[in-house]
Structures are given as structure tokens and as C-alpha cells.
Amino acid sequence: MPETSASIASFWDAFADSFDEEADHGLRDPHVRAAWAERLRSWTPPSPADVLDLGCGTGSLSLVLAEQGHRPVGVDLAPLMVERARRKLTGAGFDAVMMVGDAGDPPAEAGASFDVVLSRHLLWTLPAPEEALRRWVGLLCPGGRLVLVEGRWASAEPDGSRPYGAGSAPMPWMGGVEAERLVRALRPLVRTLRVEPLLDPALWGRSVQDERYAVVAFV
Template structure:
């Protein structure tokens, strides 16, 4: 996401990640889970987390409408946070299975999605190794997660395995600035991942990717300096 200065593993020039088991030096999964539990209450106060501004919310909903299937589909929303994207996808007629590491994020996501009944289910789990049935999803969606993962290519491989034939992998990713890398643990994509590099990995694991740049400030609540983009690939 595009908020600033909200995580101990990120510099003030980059977004706070969705809650995943990112590897911080000397940190256990339980410590990371507690961190996100503590952060959950303020998570939605940032423009591209809670989407409280109507223009920002509309921009994301229109983006999802364009890149998700036009018919009702089953979507895995990995590292779903407080469930904002899950709600938008349900509003578009999809069924959503959200996964998040933080119990508090899961609680808030369940509360937010309650009006949608069985259209949205949320469970606690590691987005890097999602506790979901392989070959059962029409869409796997993840937003700003990969840079936090110690093994992003393996995570992508697991995500690809969740897709049915012809299913879609939809990722929102970007670059947060090379200056951020010095403050973070040694992770493969610790300063984010350029679209060209991610496209190369996805091409091998899933299928030919399509990339659209998301440089309009309406998505982020501010002007951005580095690449932000959506990538979609259809499983072979």
C-alpha cells in the first residue's frame, strides 16, 4: 500500500505492506503477527488502505472491474488486510476467500464483510503459503505483498497452483525507491519489483502477462515517484 512510515522494516518513502510473514532480522512469525495486530486499528486511515475517499474507491473498483472476469468468479484475496479489496470484489459480484496473517486484521475484515454474507469468507493464514485448495480459484489477487516475502518466486509458484485452467493471477506491485533498501533486511525484492522483472517470472510460472501502469494519484491519495502497476496473467 502507499502509506508512509508505518512499518519498522520500511523507510518513510514506501508503502506499508499488507500483513504477511515477511522476514525481519530476528523476528518470528508470532512477532510479525503481533505487529500487524497492533497496526490493524489504524490501517484503514491511510488513503489506499481504507479507500475512504470516494474518488479513490471508485478508481480501484473500476480497475478491478476491468481486470477481473466479467462473470461471477471465486477469488483468493491474499494478505487481504481489513478486507477493503474483498468488499469491492464482492460488490462486483464475485465470491471472495480472504487470507491474512493477523488475527486482528481478520476480525476487522470479517466485520467489514459481514453485510455480504457468504460472498466473503476470511481466514487466518500465511499469504506466502496460503491454506487454500490448489486448482480451485478463478482469480488469485494480491496487492503489494511480494516485496515483503523471503521467497517471492516460490510464493508465486504456490499462487499459480491455486488457479483453475484459464484462471487469472492479478497483482498490484511497484517500486518504493532504491534508497529504502538500506533500512530493510536482505529480501529479494525489498525495494519492490520492476514490472519487467515480475513479468518475466510470471511468464514462466503462469502465462503471458499484461501490465498497466498505475501512476494516477487518485489510486494513492498523493503523487508517486516510482513505478506502480497492475499485472495480470491467464493460467495456461
């Protein structure tokens, strides 16, 4: 693993034990879980669909997708996160593929044609987010959809360019990305798209004041 990737993986592995304590990460609260399940159902085609969950973390969204009858494949750079995702899916009786890899440039083993490519709060962690968008669109089958759950956090860096881990490359969208900027980057790559605000406290387990939204784009 290259030095930058190893640094990023270590950064996230340090959070693996506590990651699911956040309401929107672990989806342990039934109301939060139900809110995400409803949104995922509205963003995805009828099951079964092949869904690539990029930056899958501990696999909470992949588990909901599997429960809805889809076939998720999870990719995350952090091995401890992926280990927990595997245990979560296996423990629920699902034989889903959860693999270690660069979500910005997914490994060939993940697959080459999906009905849905999904990512949540991932773009800010990537050194080349616009290149990643092009790769992700290229993984969609005709009529497929790209679902990006994103936002611009109140703690965003003024210049948006500092790294978040020792040895990692600067992140141009550090602190998140505004919907307008993401739509501008994505529009030339897709046939149509829509932006959906995500300010419902049920999704986060608390009220939020910063910008949160989903972009659903079709190819």
C-alpha cells in the same frame, strides 16, 4: 505459528487500528474507491468469480469484489487485520470467508481452485516471493488469472535484503519489486501477461513518484 510468522503477524497487527486511514487501504474516499472498483472490474472475469485475496488486510478489496458479485476468500497472517476484514464484510451483508493464514503458502482450507488470485503490495513482505508465485499459479483453474498490484517504493533498501520485523527472515524484495524483475520471474509460469502502470493519483489519494503497476497474468 512459527517464530518468524508470529513476528510478522505482530508487526501488521500493530497497524490494524490505523491501517484504513491510508486512502488506498480503507477506500473511504468515494473517488479512490471508485478508481479501485473500476480497476478490479477490468482485471476480473464477469461475476460471479471465485477470487482468492491474498494479504487481504482489512478486507477493502474483498468488499469491493463482493459488491461486484464475486465470491472473495481472504487470507492474511495478521489476526487483528482478519478480524476487521470479517467485520467489514459482515457489516455490509456479505458472508465471505476471511481467514488467518500465510498468504505466501495459503492454507488448504482457503480452497484449491480459483478464477482469480489477487495480491496487492504483498510480495515485498515474503521471504520467498518466487516460490509464492509458483504456489499461487497452481491455485488457478484453467484460464484463471493472477493479478499482482506491485511497485518499487522510493524508500527501497539498497540491497533489498533486510527484515522488516524483529525475528523475521530477510525479504529479498524489500522495498518492492520492479515490473521487469517480476515479469522475468513470472513469465515461465504463465501463458501470457500484461503490465499496466498505476500512476493515477485517484488510486492512491495523492500523486506518486515511485514505480506502481499491476501485472495481470493468464494460465
